[in-house]
Amino acid sequence: MCLRLLFLSTLSFYLFSTDILYVTRSARISSAVEVNISFQENHVVMSNGIIEMTLTNPEGHLTGIQYNGIENLLEVLNDETNRGYWDVVWSPPESSGTKGTSCEVILETEDRVELSFSRTWDSSLEGKLVPLKIDKRYIMLRGSSGFYTYAIYEHLEEWPSFNLDNTRVAFKLRKDKFHYMANSDDRRKDMPLPDDRLPGRGEELAYPEAVLLVNPVESEFKGEVDDKYQYAIELKDLRVHGWICMDPPVGFWQITPSNEFRVGGPIKSELNSHVGPTTLAVFASTHYGGSDLVIKFGESEPWKKVFGPIFIYLNTVTDDEDPQTLWDDAKSQMSNEVQSWPYDFVESDDFQTTHQRGSVSGRLLVQDWFVNDEDYMPASGAYVGLAPPGDVGSWQRECKKYQFWTEADEEGYFSIPNILTDEYNLYAWVPGFIGDYRNSTIINITSGANIDMGDLVYEPPRDGPTLWEIGFPDRSAAEFYIPDPDPKYANSFLLKDPNRFRQYGLWDRYSKLYPGDDLVYTVGESDHTEDFFFAHVLRKTNNDTYEKTTWTIKFSLPNVNESEKYTLRVALASAHQSDLQVRVNDLNEVPLFLTGKIGGDNAIARHGIHGLYWLLNIEIPGIYLYSNGENSIYLTQVNNQSRFQGVMYDYIRLEAPHTSVININS
Known part of the structure; x- marks a missing residue:
């Protein structure tokens, strides 16, 4: 059964990917050991004397990683398909929203081994498996304390249309070993167990991902909210994250040296590591973007893309050293990987050097x-x-x-x-x-x-001089007022900047601050850091429904030219199923401007401070405005089916008419 040739089998829903480990400073294993492959009945084992990894043959699920005396870093209590895997979430194009696999040795030398696990779609699989050819690759280098993984996805012209919502690599580590997680310098800590999220120990909150720990195994976590979205990171900063086992000291790190294959741009937020203990490498998702980031393939649309390689790095220290220094070493290794990009050891012609x-x-x-x-x-x-x-x-x-x-x-x-x-x-x-x-x-x-x-x-949009402005245009709502969380849901490690906005339930704090009357901001008197709530959300009523809210911006203008048009610029940092209406000086009139239903990034619920960016340019006829009197701009959030509908403002500005330029320059 196990030859170094192609073999057909059934590919499960999971399409595992292995990340890679580099030489760790304390591996203490001679780099003279050659890279070795051995084939067993249903598995392939790769080893270089530092680590040993076991994959299912021919599916390519990563079932075991042996390192530093630990027989398996992956969760042995899980099924073999649920330890290390590539994962694809897809659907037929009309919906809202897994035959044969081969194993092949691509390269085998004493210094390097590259394995391929591939599956090609055909018409007998229609509606059962994603219509893609998926080639998952694993690379191991001599002297490297880790391994690399990447995949090549291909859609042929004659294959059916479909939607690809999410694709990623997931690693499930041993819960009895890995208890300390590091996502960034200011978000690394001891973590609760996955058992703490179960009924009886955890209380599900507004959505399944958010759980209040009421009776955790370790009492120190009592009263904390566990939610994977609190650890999301912008792609530009998402280079290394992972877990530390204290006994023996071992770090498991996922390193992404390039974001060229990810979607959404440099400040799109994405998941990484969270309670499980789980480590993810997400390549494409709708998180913080919504349906706009679903990859939609039509009929007769050829496509090919390489995702990765990423590197799974393992490191260790001596027993008398602080295991938390493994995080600093992982960051150093990350810098080395970034400098080495693009890698020169990848065998696929689809990966350019x-x-x-x-x-x-x-x-x-x-x-x-x-x-x-x-x-x-x-x-x-x-x-x-x-x-x-x-x-x-x-x-x-x-x-x-x-x-x-x-x-x-x-x-x-x-x-x-x-x-x-x-x-x-x-x-x-x-x-x-x-x-x-x-x-x-x-x-x-x-x-x-x-x-x-x-x-x-x-040349940024500009019709006339700025009459007033609120906020700072940086595609984030972080400069506005972020309230203290409900004490019942407060996580102490998120109480200070820059992580205050990550606290659970901040959307409902608006109803506590404004139980009857809505926010009023007076230009020249109010301070946007204290008086402008970070998210324009709905008000929760006593019967647990949500009602629309209207924010008012008050301002005075010394001289209004009624024959000209003023321009209101409203930059949104996020929008989720929002219908924003704009009125001027008469709340009962037909809206001067309305967005209709826009957005689906769900950043409000997912502890984000931005999602997708929107710029609204609204013309206000001068006849709508008062000279030498108080004016009001009303911003009404109309959709009110759920607590998470709303917008985050990035920046608001009122400009004088273009004729003011002539007056200023004359």
Whole structure:
């Protein structure tokens, strides 16, 4: 049964992927040991003298990882299909919302082994398995304290349409060993057991992911809320995360050296590690984006994409050293992996190496006459990226191909290396300025290309001088008022900035602060950090229903030109099933502007501070406004079917008419 050839079998719903481990500082195993493969009846074992990993043959589920005297780091109580696996969530295109597998040795030398576990769809599997060819790969290197995993997904032109909602790699670690989790420097701690989430020990809250620990095994966790969304991280920061076993000291880390294969751009939030103990590498999902980030394939649509490689890194220290220093070592290893990208040891022709790729550089400037009417300003800290050709801001929702992002320096200079050959537009957005930049030139990246774009100028939306503004345009609601949580749900490690917004149940704090009358913000008197709630949500009533809410912005204008139009800019950091209506000076009139039902990023429920970005540009005829008197802009959140419907504002600005420019300059 177990030959180094192709074998057909049934591929389960799980499509496991193995991450990779690099040489750990204390492996204490000679790197002279060759990489070895051995075939058993239903398994394949890969070993390099530092780690040993066991995979099912031919499905490719990771069932065991042996390291540092621990026979198996993965949860032995779980079924073999539920320890380490690639996972695909999909559906036929009309719905809202798993035949044959082969194992092949791609490369086997004393220094490196690459294994392939693949499955090709055919018509007999229609409606049963996702219509993709999926080739899962595992790589082990000599002297490496870890392993790499990646996958190649392909949809052929003659295959049926479908929707791909989520794809990821998951690792389920032993709950009797791994109790300390690290997601970032300010979010690492001892964690409760998965048993603490079960009925009797845990109380399910507003949704299944959120559980109040009422009778945990370890009393120290009593009163905490466990919710995997409290550990979400923006992709630009999602490079390394994982778990530590204290006895013996062992770290299990998932390292992602590049985000080129992920969707949603640099600040999309994504899951990583959470109670289980579970470690994830999510490549595509609707989290913090909603249905806009479902990958939709039509009839006769060919597609191929490489997800990964990612690296699973294992490390250890001596018994007299602090196991928590394993986190610092993992961060150091992450830096090494980033510097090594793109890897030169991947055997697939679909993964391009450094010399096959190209680069783009340039400088981004901003021209906003109201901020600086004398010269261009450098786009300091701008996020600049290449994504498939599209409209302004389309990169946010593009999810089939690759994207390459960087952050400009203080002078606006940027450089994007290691870009895959293809055609792109250059996109950007600049903290401190509203809107999106898109360069209309189609950039054709060829092997070895080094394209200098020169000076590029972004002219953000602007019709007239700023009359007043609320907030700071950075696509986040973090600068607004974030309340203290209900003491019943407070997690002490999230009480301080920058994590205050991650507390459970903050959406209902609005009803406590404004039990009868809604928020009123007076320009020139109110302080947005204290008087502007971070999310425009609904009010909870005494009978546990939710009613619409209207926020009021009050302001005075010394002189109103009734024959001209004023412009209200409303930048949204998030929207979830929201219908936002805008009225001016008469709450009983027909709305001057309404969004209709928009958004589905669910960031309010998932402890996010932003989801997808929206920019609303609203013209206000001067005849609607009062001179030398108090004006009111009413923002009404109409949809009220659930507590999570609403928006987060990024920034609001009222501009004078364009004729004011002439008056100022004359």
